Each structure stands twice: as C-alpha cells, then as structure tokens.
Amino acid sequence: MNFRRLLRLRLHPDEYLVQLSWPFTEEKRIKMEKAMQVFEAKEEYFIRNGAILLEKQISCNQGIDIETIRVFSAKDILQATNNYDPDLILGTEIATVYKGKLDDSHKNVLRLNGCCLETEIPMLVFELISNSTLFDNLHGKGKWVPRLISWLDRVRIAMASYAICYMHCGRSRPIVHLDIKSSSIFLDESFSAKLSKFGFAVSIAPGEDFFKCDVYSFGVVLVEVLTDRKPSEMLIRRMNLVDDFVSSMEENCVLQIVDDVVLSQGSNEEIQAFSELALRCAKNQGDKRLTIKEVTLKLMEFKSSISPFLLHYILHK
Incomplete structure (x- = not known):
C-alpha cells in the first residue's frame, strides 16, 4: 500500500489532467498555485506525522486478526466537526476534543476509530460516548x-x-x-x-x-x-x-x-x-x-x- 500515491489520488483525482489540457488564465494559475501549496503542506504533515511508520505497521499486521486503523483526510475532519465549530467542543483539558459525526478493542476501552495525519497537529478519532465521563x-x-x-x-x-x-x-x-x-x-x-x-x-x-x-x-x-x-x-x-x-x-x-x-x-x-x-x-x-x-x-x-x-x-x- 503506497500512502503517498493514495494521498495524491484522493486529494486530486483528475485536477492535473483538466488543468493541463487548457491554457492557463492568470486566475487559474493563482488557484493552481494555492492548491499545490495546500497539497504540499498536507503531504508534508502526512509524512512528518508518521505515515511511513503507520504503513509499515499495517503491512506487518497483514494476515493477523487485527482491525486496521482508518486514516481520515483533513477534509473528513473538517466535515465531521462542521469546520471546527466551537459549539462542538467537548473539552480542552489535555487536547481540544470535538464532537464529530462520521458517515459510517477491548469493550472497556474507548474505541479508536482512526487518525488524521494531514494536519499540522495529528488527530485521533475516537468513538463518541453519550454519557460523558x-x-x-x-x-x-x-x-x-x-x-x-x-x-x-x-x-x-x-x-x-x-x-x-x-x-x-x-x-x-x-x-x-x-x-x-x-x-x-x-x-x-x-x-x-x-x-x-x-x-x-x-x-x-x-x-x-x-x-x-x-x-x-x-x-x-x-x-x-x-x-x-x-x-x-x-x-x-x-x-x-x-x-x-x-x-x-x-x-x-x-x-x-x-x-x-x-x-x-x-x-x-x-x-x-x-x-x-x-x-x-x-x-x-x-x-x-x-x-x-x-x-x-x-x-x-x-x-x-x-x-x-x-x-x-x-x-x-
């Protein structure tokens, strides 16, 4: 599994083909530069936050009855938290904890649904427990x-x-x-x-x-x-x-x-x-x-x- 390749395809499924097929206007050139800056920042965070290590860990666990961790994109997190809506903050004791909604361990351990590595500070996505602490x-x-x-x-x-x-x-x-x-x-x-x-x-x-x-x-x-x-x-x-x-x-x-x-x-x-x-x-x-x-x-x-x-x-x- 090549995380870097998957990341490129996920962020830009056909953007390069479309933009390279037409002459650039100044407006399109600026938009493309901004998009590339965002993409490069996300890729840098993705690698810096441990994507290579996670890829190796998943490869080592292939064939073992262990649930694979789900990797969320920065866009997934934005959507789940309604663009980091302050009204969805549940707590800030150690880290800022948001209540989020997704489209789709041990029973006494809060389940880790996955992680996001595309943001400057990596994020963990846990199950939501309705009854608080x-x-x-x-x-x-x-x-x-x-x-x-x-x-x-x-x-x-x-x-x-x-x-x-x-x-x-x-x-x-x-x-x-x-x-x-x-x-x-x-x-x-x-x-x-x-x-x-x-x-x-x-x-x-x-x-x-x-x-x-x-x-x-x-x-x-x-x-x-x-x-x-x-x-x-x-x-x-x-x-x-x-x-x-x-x-x-x-x-x-x-x-x-x-x-x-x-x-x-x-x-x-x-x-x-x-x-x-x-x-x-x-x-x-x-x-x-x-x-x-x-x-x-x-x-x-x-x-x-x-x-x-x-x-x-x-x-x-």
Missing part, C-alpha cells in the same frame, strides 16, 4: 448536572478494572496508563465504563514495576465512587481524600463518609467489602497494593456475592 456524572461540569448514580451502576463502573488489567496483563508488552482518574473514564448509556485519555501511557518491559501507580489511581477512583467527593476540592480544603478515607476505615466509621445513594441502596456488608478493596488499592507503599489482576478478580467475587436478583440486574442491564 464519570467525573461529570458524579460532580457535574459545564452543562452536565450531577446525577444520582445507583449503587448497582457504581459496581458496573468499577469494572473499568478490566481495561487496566488488559493493558497490564493482556499484551506481550505491557502498558501503564499513568493518568487514571474519574475524568478519564467515560460511561455509555448503560453505565459501562470506557477507559480513555492515553496521552501519558507508556509501554514497558516485563518486570518493570510501574503497574502499582495505576492501581493506586484506580483506588482513588473507587473511593470517589463510594463517597461522591472530589479529590481536588478536598485538596483545596487542605485535606486528602484517601487519607480521610483511610482514617474512616481505621476508626470503623466509613459509613459516615459514604454517599447517601450508596448508603440507601447497598448493604453494610457490600459497602464494607467494596471499601476494603479500595483501601488495598490505595496503600501508601506500592508493594502492599494489590495487582490490577487481583483487583479485577476481587471485583468479580464481590459482584457474585451480591444477591441473585441484583446480580442479574447488573449482568443484563
């Missing part, structure tokens, strides 16, 4: 009003550990995320979690012990799910969400800081078990934390310990 649903942000998330849905959201487990254990070369937080977890219409925001993720060699950083961060998310408290607000008040949670566990009064929805819908035994799991993730010393595989297995055990009616609701909602 866990942070927005818990605390509200912009147009998002905080929602009353049921205890059962919070258990479903905790299954984001599957995605982290896949990154840590399901690949020949493990990946650590390094930015796990409630704003990195999107929720679909049934409140299933989709891990996203891989800007800080790195691939590491087997045996390197950076995994426990992700486990600690996931523990903070579990505490946030239980208490409905913002970690950032706690810091402003010179308090630490995890320290406050640990103190409550040590003093056997964790029910006093648990969110009212959880308290009204979960049994004391369920809340205690979930809290103990969060505590084992958020240990100060990394070697005392669980692995994400152990966390996922514990969550599966926890889910199976819920009454049969509630378990059926979680699995089939």
Whole structure:
C-alpha cells in the first residue's frame, strides 16, 4: 500500500489532467498555485506525522486478526466537526476534543476509530460516548448536572478494572496508563465504563514495576465512587481524600463518609467489602497494593456475592 500515491489520488483525482489540457488564465494559475501549496503542506504533515511508520505497521499486521486503523483526510475532519465549530467542543483539558459525526478493542476501552495525519497537529478519532465521563456524572461540569448514580451502576463502573488489567496483563508488552482518574473514564448509556485519555501511557518491559501507580489511581477512583467527593476540592480544603478515607476505615466509621445513594441502596456488608478493596488499592507503599489482576478478580467475587436478583440486574442491564 503506497500512502503517498493514495494521498495524491484522493486529494486530486483528475485536477492535473483538466488543468493541463487548457491554457492557463492568470486566475487559474493563482488557484493552481494555492492548491499545490495546500497539497504540499498536507503531504508534508502526512509524512512528518508518521505515515511511513503507520504503513509499515499495517503491512506487518497483514494476515493477523487485527482491525486496521482508518486514516481520515483533513477534509473528513473538517466535515465531521462542521469546520471546527466551537459549539462542538467537548473539552480542552489535555487536547481540544470535538464532537464529530462520521458517515459510517477491548469493550472497556474507548474505541479508536482512526487518525488524521494531514494536519499540522495529528488527530485521533475516537468513538463518541453519550454519557460523558464519570467525573461529570458524579460532580457535574459545564452543562452536565450531577446525577444520582445507583449503587448497582457504581459496581458496573468499577469494572473499568478490566481495561487496566488488559493493558497490564493482556499484551506481550505491557502498558501503564499513568493518568487514571474519574475524568478519564467515560460511561455509555448503560453505565459501562470506557477507559480513555492515553496521552501519558507508556509501554514497558516485563518486570518493570510501574503497574502499582495505576492501581493506586484506580483506588482513588473507587473511593470517589463510594463517597461522591472530589479529590481536588478536598485538596483545596487542605485535606486528602484517601487519607480521610483511610482514617474512616481505621476508626470503623466509613459509613459516615459514604454517599447517601450508596448508603440507601447497598448493604453494610457490600459497602464494607467494596471499601476494603479500595483501601488495598490505595496503600501508601506500592508493594502492599494489590495487582490490577487481583483487583479485577476481587471485583468479580464481590459482584457474585451480591444477591441473585441484583446480580442479574447488573449482568443484563
């Protein structure tokens, strides 16, 4: 597959034949020069942003059951975002995120639909999740009003550990995320979690012990799910969400800081078990934390310990 040749054909299917068949007027000459400048800039960005490497990667994966990444043109992105309409901006935390519409991985990972390499800054095109992030649903942000998330849905959201487990254990070369937080977890219409925001993720060699950083961060998310408290607000008040949670566990009064929805819908035994799991993730010393595989297995055990009616609701909602 020759990306450079395909790019030329895609941008200018017959422009050269038409323009070279007629005498140039000054207006046509200027238009052609501008078109060539745009084309050359796009081609330069396309190559500079990794087209050759992507071509080699796709060639290496031929014959392997891996979905090929789709390459979008700059025109595709302009159309999908209505010419970068500011009203379609969803967020600007790390990069500007637009809501777009197209003509046509792991279930707990936000799906990457493709990329665009023709722009000065390369773009990634992800699936759109209608329910926004866990942070927005818990605390509200912009147009998002905080929602009353049921205890059962919070258990479903905790299954984001599957995605982290896949990154840590399901690949020949493990990946650590390094930015796990409630704003990195999107929720679909049934409140299933989709891990996203891989800007800080790195691939590491087997045996390197950076995994426990992700486990600690996931523990903070579990505490946030239980208490409905913002970690950032706690810091402003010179308090630490995890320290406050640990103190409550040590003093056997964790029910006093648990969110009212959880308290009204979960049994004391369920809340205690979930809290103990969060505590084992958020240990100060990394070697005392669980692995994400152990966390996922514990969550599966926890889910199976819920009454049969509630378990059926979680699995089939």
